[in-house]
Amino acid sequence: MMAKIELWLNIVHYCIYKMDYKIHLLSNKINPFLLIGKIPSVERNFREQGTSLKEFGNKFWTDRRYGFGIMISGAALTVFLFFVIWASFLFVNRLLGYPLNFSWHPFVFCFAWAYFISHLFVFQNEKYIKYFKKFDKRSKQEKRKYGVLSLAFVASTIALVIYSFNLLPPLP
Secondary structure, three states: HHHHHHHHHHHHHHHHHHHHHHHHHHHOOOOOOHHHOHHHHHHHHHHHHOOOOOHHHHHHHHHHEEEEEEEHHHHHHHHHHHHHHHHHHHHHHHOOOOOOOHHHHHHHHHHHHHHHHHHHHHHHHHHHHHHHHHHHHHOOOHHHHHHHHHHHHHHHHHHHHHHHHHHHHOOO
């Protein structure tokens, strides 16, 4: 059971990362900051280092171990897990007749659980890198299938959050 949870969380994380990666490549086409690399002194500095501004930006953004894109996809995964846990908490709280008042304590508790789950199943010992290598070898059809399933997870999480507003306790 835990292996399946780990697999699916890593699939969702991989799909979020790949989506962010593709958005980054698309934004490179219209990124005005890349024009800074055309300034002769800046271009000369990068050439002396054996790189370019675009290569530097791509490494900064898309590095799978320390890149900004991996941080964004990890944060997105944690936020989606938080929304699932938060909506579940609201549902159970409503079933029990609102024994817990709406305050910041359950909010922090749910976020801590989301972070813990995300860290345990995806980021601990950099498990996601092993899964990324495995997912990169999969066929395009399998990647598309997992992309659609990840999109369904994200869409259902958003729908669950919107529905969970009906589960909030009544105002005093």
